[in-house]
Amino acid sequence: MGKDIRVRFAPSPTGYLHLGGARTALYNWLWARQHGGQLVLRIEDTDRERSTEENTRIVLDSMRWLGLDWDEGPEVGGPHGPYFQMERLDVYREHTERLVASGHAYRCYCTKEELAAAREAQKKAGQPFFRYPGTCRERADEPDLPFVVRLRAPSEGSVGWDDLVKGRLDYPNSELQDVVLVRSDGVPLYNLGAVVDDVTMGITLVARGDDHMVNTPIQILLYRALGAGVPRFAHMPMILGPDGQKLSKRHAAVAVLDYRDKGYLPDGVVNYLARLGWSHGDQEIFSRDELIAKFDWEHVGKAGAKYDAKKFESVQAEHLRMLPDADLAREALPFLAEKGIDVPAGDRRLVAAMPYVKPRATTLRDVAFAVEYFLVDEPAIEDKGKRKFLVPDKAAVLRDLREAIAPVEPFDVAHLEPRVNAWMEERGLTFKDYAQSARVALTGRTASPGLLEVMEVLGRERTLERLERGAHIAEGG
């Protein structure tokens, strides 16, 4: 079936790409990649008031950052374009004419005032919701007046489908409305635009959020009316906040690019989103290739999945630790640049520090923070550490330590350790007598990786310089 798998992601650029949309894109992408099929990216920009180019840009940037590439769509083209709905109005017009000609749709000339009056009358009669009264259903004339196009919805029978996530679903047609398919300005509404595009783009599986399930019966009627094959459907449950409501800004950062800016790795986000609503036994951590190999619709949950910030952090941290040191160092560069730290090419300190900062870091931002003092000429010294540990009577011990380690060669943990131990013994010192003072002198902070590790990464010259500077500050300098 590989080549027959054509899925699509069809965002409306009325906002940024949020976690829910990204997960929809991801599941489609995983399915396409698993089967050697194609992912089409289509921009549903028919809501002209709310769609912006900037939002489209954000959607594309978010997808690219996540590593979800598309086979057809904006910036890559393809044989079924254009991929922006506002550039496809001719295609919709042609299909709408067919629907009207075959009687599956009709022109409705009712004015706003007439509809408002009908609404009022229905309300008075105690009808729970408005139903278009069918005024223009059987109208034969074609007056030269503005019109919308409505679906001629059947009132008997039912429409159903075997949903890959939800199982068998059936909806009675008596619940359907003669919904508007095309507005009076010729721009289609969502149902018509999506179906015409899914037909003309050869989509074989429609996978989207279950908030669209109410539209699916209407869409199935439209596929049939157009004489097109009905694709399969997979409706995935919403992502929920901790209070069980649909995840929103109130609960968490929801824009994909916020996670990029927080210093999350795309693989961490992809892993967390994949697991949010899908499971493979009790496995939590997946590489991208594993997800492609293992993803299936059977194990997508039927009910909403709760967003859990702590879990997200731990998955992210795991991916950070999985990254080879050199790659992690490279990924951290933009976050260092943000702090005004440009690491000279070939500088070994950054990569050398990775094994020591990795275990404690969650994000690239944490990594940048943790390595900052290795890379600057003179680390800023925290006030508290200075007041407590760089005090006059510590100056001598810092200078003494400096002298003791100066000749160690090579200047690494294995060689520093016996020398420092011997020095402590000779002087009758314990770790407590000098370690925090040395740490503040070397890093500017009261918490850091092991002292000897810090010395090794800093190298001899900087270590000696900083111990002297610490002694000088301790003396009140």
Ligand code: GLU
């Ligand atoms: N433009 C719709 C949305 O963003 C797409 C729905 C669909 O996938 O059919 O919700």
